[in-house]
Amino acid sequence: DTAVSQTPKYLVTQMGNDKSIKCEQNLGHDTMYWYKQDSKKFLKIMFSYNNKELIINETVPNRFSPKSPDKAHLNLHINSLELGDSAVYFCASSPRHGGRGEQYFGPGTRLTVT
Amino acid sequence: AQSVSQHNHHVILSEAASLELGCNYSYGGTVNLFWYVQYPGQHLQLLLKYFSGDPLVKGIKGFEAEFIKSKFSFNLRKPSVQWSDTAEYFCAVAISGTYKYIFGTGTRLKVLA
Numbered sequence: 001d002t003a004v005s006q007t008p009k010y011l012v013t014q015m016g017n018d019k020s021i022k023c024e025q026n027l028g029h030d031t032m033y034w035y036k037q038d039s040k041k042f043l044k045i046m047f048s049y050n051n052k053e054l055i056i057n058e059t060v061p062n063r064f065s066p067k068s069p070d071k072a073h074l075n076l077h078i079n080s081l082e083l084g085d086s087a088v089y090f091c092a093s094s095p096r097h098g099g100r101g102e103q104y105f106g107p108g109t110r111l112t113v114t
Numbered sequence: 115a116q117s118v119s120q121h122n123h124h125v126i127l128s129e130a131a132s133l134e135l136g137c138n139y140s141y142g143g144t145v146n147l148f149w150y151v152q153y154p155g156q157h158l159q160l161l162l163k164y165f166s167g168d169p170l171v172k173g174i175k176g177f178e179a180e181f182i183k184s185k186f187s188f189n190l191r192k193p194s195v196q197w198s199d200t201a202e203y204f205c206a207v208a209i210s211g212t213y214k215y216i217f218g219t220g221t222r223l224k225v226l227a
Contacts, residue, residue, distance in 0.1 A: 031213065033215070035217075040219070041202055042220070045214070045215055045216075045217075048213040090157065092158075100210070102148060102160045105157040105158040105159070106157060
């Protein structure tokens with residue numbers, strides 16, 4: 001059983017398009033995250049949700065909009081894609097909020113913007 | 115601003131050599147500390163974590179880490195590495211009482227058979 005799943009695994013698209021990445025966790029966790037990993041492997045938190053409520057919104061362009069329809073899902077929608085958005089996007093969930101829990105990561109979505 | 119530093123960006127070792135990867139953070143308050151590993155083509159997995167108690171924590175696959183509060187450090191060690199330990203290693207700090215996780219820039223370890 002996959003604990004944290006993401007779709008699609010690969011996404012190639014052109015500049016200006018709008019795309020979505022979906023994330024689902026079957027661990028029963030309340031807290032979910034989106035991370036961006038750039039070409040140098042630097043991993044940076046983008047958003048954090050706890051029980052469907054947005055908790056953290058780091059300095060991310062408002063072209064990025066997370067949506068949490070329920071506790072098990074946290075989707076990421078990106079409008080007007082730019083070249084600099086090319087990266088691997090990881091979804092993660094955590095059993096405890098407040099920094100007390102380890103993170104369970106999804107397999108990542110490699111986004112390439114041409 | 116809070117930050118996490120991993121000073122070794124690339125490490126190359128022969129099998130059976132000992133490993134120590136450095137991790138330092140800048141934050142004066144209470145933190146929870148983690149090491150994650152990312153094998154080639156795979157997602158990040160937890161190696162070990164420290165919340166409180168014994169500052170020497172043991173993780174999976176023979177890894178351990180020591181929290182030295184006075185040095186703001188949480189270095190990862192393994193007495194004898196294997197070829198299968200080839201991976202990217204990330205130190206992470208969670209600011210206690212917040213949802214904020216900060217990852218280090220990672221250390222790429224290559225173990226030669």
